Structure formats: structure tokens, C-alpha cells
Amino acid sequence: MSLPRRALVVAAAALSAALVLGACGSSSDASADLGGTKGSVAPNGVTVNLTADQKRVTTTKVDAIAALVPEEIRKSGTLRVVDSLGTVPPLDFHATDDRTVIGAEPDLAYLIGDVLGLKVELNPVSWENVFVGLDSGKYDVGITNITVTEARKEKYDFATYRLDILGFEARKGSGWKIAGPGDVAGHTIAVASGTNQEKLLIAWNEANVKAGLKPVDIKYFQNSSDYYLALSSGRIDAYLGPNPTSAFHAAQTGETEVIGTYSGAGDQVLGKIAATTKKDNGLVKALNEAVNEVVRNGTYGQVLKRWGLENEAVQTSEINPPGLPRTG
Known part of the structure; x- marks a missing residue:
């Protein structure tokens, strides 16, 4: 992972700009896009603190x-x-x-x-x-x-x-929903190499090909910001990753949405x-x-x-x- 020492929330802000400009800014540009805010919106509408002064929840020793x-x-x-x-x-x-x-x-x-x-x-x-x-x-x-x-x-x-829940994130308003293997056939989907979500997507693709459906064009990128820039530019149709990350990112940008979730262990467990x-x-x-x-x-x-x-x-x-x- 190599967002140059900048949280993915910066990439989220950069994505908003990229959707308008169609180009990737530098890390300093992305930082400026945060506008000096001290919080960000979680999927449940709660404003979260992004500063180093976290005031974390604490409890007592047992x-x-x-x-x-x-x-x-x-x-x-x-x-x-x-x-x-x-x-x-x-x-x-x-x-x-x-x-x-x-x-x-x-x-x-x-x-x-x-x-x-x-x-x-x-x-x-x-x-x-x-x-x-x-x-x-x-x-x-x-x-x-x-x-x-x-x-x-x-x-x-x-x-x-x-719980381990995976999420498919796509550009907002696509009308595309994913509930199972057949729904990804013929699409271009990005996933991180060596992850359980990669295993799931590969298994779905193999089942689709065996059933005579179009294969998935699976894409891999170097880091998280690259996935989102590919999504904003239309080079991929969706990104499959941990649902918490996708839902959080979608809530911040307002430009993407989670179009389907699935257990990280597939349908067996x-x-x-x-x-x-x-x-x-x-x-x-x-x-x-x-x-x-x-x-x-x-x-x-x-x-x-x-x-x-x-x-x-x-x-x-x-x-x-x-x-x-x-x-x-």
C-alpha cells in the first residue's frame, strides 16, 4: 500500500475531484481537498474525528x-x-x-x-x-x-x-446490483491480490465460465487510491473490498455506492x-x-x-x- 503517508480519506476527497476533472492529483492536491476539516461522515451519518487527538473510548482493567x-x-x-x-x-x-x-x-x-x-x-x-x-x-x-x-x-x-462482510462498490446511479455470481459476468472488477475477496471473485468467475457466461475481467492495482481513480474514470465497473471501507468511502464522496454485499467466507459459512x-x-x-x-x-x-x-x-x-x- 503506498498512499504516501496519507489516509485513504484523502483519496476519497481526491476521488470527488477526479470525478469532475478526470485526472489524478498529487498527494498535496489531495490534502488540500480536505479543506482543513476535522471530521468526516460515516455510513451511519455520524461525524468521525480524523485528527490525531482521538479521545478514544476506554474501559477498565478486569x-x-x-x-x-x-x-x-x-x-x-x-x-x-x-x-x-x-x-x-x-x-x-x-x-x-x-x-x-x-x-x-x-x-x-x-x-x-x-x-x-x-x-x-x-x-x-x-x-x-x-x-x-x-x-x-x-x-x-x-x-x-x-x-x-x-x-x-x-x-x-x-x-x-x-463479521467479515465484503462490498462491491460502483459509481452511483448505475442501476446494477450484485447478489451472486451471475451478476458479475462480463464486468470489469478490481480486487486486491492475495485476499479472500480475490478468492471469492475468482471462484465466481470460474463458475460463470463453466455455465457459459461471459468471464469477469479482473483488474489489480498497486494501491487503494489507484482502485478509486480507476473507478472514477470508468476503467473498472466495480471494486470488491471490505464492506466497511467501501461503505465509508461512498458515504464521504457521495459519488459511489455499495451495490452488493457478501460474506467474506462465501455462501458456505x-x-x-x-x-x-x-x-x-x-x-x-x-x-x-x-x-x-x-x-x-x-x-x-x-x-x-x-x-x-x-x-x-x-x-x-x-x-x-x-x-x-x-x-x-
């Missing part, structure tokens, strides 16, 4: 849950949280200072840290290095929109905290996002109980509402539930 944390982590006093580079609002992105990582994922990480009585250390890295860092023990937990899959369960333990830790390292129970505590005390709901994600809430955290099935 000694019985904190006691579940492995001794080594407990003694260190720090929970080392790894997240992917901040370019996906409202999940994980940079504030207007271009340094501070904000969003629903960091908010939840800090809430978990509160319950466990640990200082949270956020470590933004590239997506592939999330798992490299978990494997090596460099980081304790990944809280960065990681979907539970059966393959991943061989190496990691999961404590769920949000309900997709779930989870705090991810190295298998059998003893941390998952503490994470699970911490999430359940913030669900019970209401601070979890406050965080989701803050970012317009109420429709992706879980009623309880699960440890290692059924995940995205294996392919091939």
Missing part, C-alpha cells in the same frame, strides 16, 4: 481476565499489536497528521489492552509481514481485519470480534474477523474474554457506532470458529 495473559507478556506490561499499513478507513488509517494510526481496529486494540491492563504498542507493517511477525513472535496479536480460515487455523488461534495470535501461545483465551467483556460493558458497541460499523457486530467472541473453507 483482573480475572488480565490473569489469563501469559506471564511473559504480563511482565512486559505491553501488548504488541501488529496491523497492516494504515490505508483502509474506517478500519485502519492515518490521521490528518500523517503519522497517528486511527480507526476501528486500533480502537478495539486499545480496549483489549485496557481490559488486560497492558499498554498497547501498535506496529503498522505490510500485509505479508503481519504473519511473518506473528510467526516469529515479534508481535503478540494481529488486529487488522484478518478473516478466520481453515488453513490459517493450522498456524494461528483466533478470537472473533467482527459466515465469515468472521478475529484477533489473531500464534497457535498455542496461550494468549487466545485472554483475547476472547477481553472482547466479550467490552461487548458486555457496551464500549465495543460505542467503537462500532463511532465508525459506522454497527451492522458488523458480533454478539459474542468465539475461539477458532469454522472459517473460510480450503480451496483446491
Whole structure:
């Protein structure tokens, strides 16, 4: 991801300009497009704070849950949280200072840290290095929109905290709706490489071709801003990504809309996002109980509402539930 140290909210503003000008501005142009505003509108109509001064939702330590944390982590006093580079609002992105990582994922990480009585250390890295860092023990937990899959369960333990919903985003007013594989036949759709949404789109395309329908022209771009500029210029018909990001982006620009949503695990199982830790390292129970505590005390709901994600809430955290099935 390489929005040059600028949150995707900047790309959202740039997209509005691009729809009018038909051209891509520089990062400084995009920054100017924000107009110095200190907030932005989430899909639920709530104005969200984009500055470094977040005034995050907090909660209190629960000694019985904190006691579940492995001794080594407990003694260190720090929970080392790894997240992917901040370019996906409202999940994980940079504030207007271009340094501070904000969003629903960091908010939840800090809430978990509160319950466990640990200082949270956020470590933004590239997506592939999330798992490299978990494997090596460099980081304790990944809280960065990681979907539970059966393959991943061989190496990691999961404590769920949000539903995994994907969204197809298209230019507003197209009249096109997506409810299943047949609806994407013959269209040009962008998706990020190496993601579960890519697997879903490829599977849909293979089913369509087998049924004699036109294939999908799948496009890949280098970073998030490129996807949205391609959408604004008509080079792609839709972008398939995490629904929170698409819905947030559409709410800001008013130029696009989500034309269909789907479980990130396909039609076989309900997709779930989870705090991810190295298998059998003893941390998952503490994470699970911490999430359940913030669900019970209401601070979890406050965080989701803050970012317009109420429709992706879980009623309880699960440890290692059924995940995205294996392919091939």
C-alpha cells in the first residue's frame, strides 16, 4: 500500500475531484481537498474525528481476565499489536497528521489492552509481514481485519470480534446490483491480490465460465487510491473490498455506492474477523474474554457506532470458529 503517508480519506476527497476533472492529483492536491476539516461522515451519518487527538473510548482493567495473559507478556506490561499499513478507513488509517494510526481496529486494540491492563504498542507493517511477525513472535496479536480460515487455523488461534462482510462498490446511479455470481459476468472488477475477496471473485468467475457466461475481467492495482481513480474514470465497473471501507468511502464522496454485499467466507459459512495470535501461545483465551467483556460493558458497541460499523457486530467472541473453507 503506498498512499504516501496519507489516509485513504484523502483519496476519497481526491476521488470527488477526479470525478469532475478526470485526472489524478498529487498527494498535496489531495490534502488540500480536505479543506482543513476535522471530521468526516460515516455510513451511519455520524461525524468521525480524523485528527490525531482521538479521545478514544476506554474501559477498565478486569483482573480475572488480565490473569489469563501469559506471564511473559504480563511482565512486559505491553501488548504488541501488529496491523497492516494504515490505508483502509474506517478500519485502519492515518490521521490528518500523517503519522497517528486511527480507526476501528486500533480502537478495539486499545480496549483489549485496557481490559488486560497492558499498554498497547501498535506496529503498522505490510500485509505479508503481519504473519511473518506473528510467526516469529515479534508481535503478540494481529488486529487488522484478518478473516478466520481453515488453513490459517493450522498456524494461528483466533478470537472473533467482527463479521467479515465484503462490498462491491460502483459509481452511483448505475442501476446494477450484485447478489451472486451471475451478476458479475462480463464486468470489469478490481480486487486486491492475495485476499479472500480475490478468492471469492475468482471462484465466481470460474463458475460463470463453466455455465457459459461471459468471464469477469479482473483488474489489480498497486494501491487503494489507484482502485478509486480507476473507478472514477470508468476503467473498472466495480471494486470488491471490505464492506466497511467501501461503505465509508461512498458515504464521504457521495459519488459511489455499495451495490452488493457478501460474506467474506462465501455462501458456505459466515465469515468472521478475529484477533489473531500464534497457535498455542496461550494468549487466545485472554483475547476472547477481553472482547466479550467490552461487548458486555457496551464500549465495543460505542467503537462500532463511532465508525459506522454497527451492522458488523458480533454478539459474542468465539475461539477458532469454522472459517473460510480450503480451496483446491
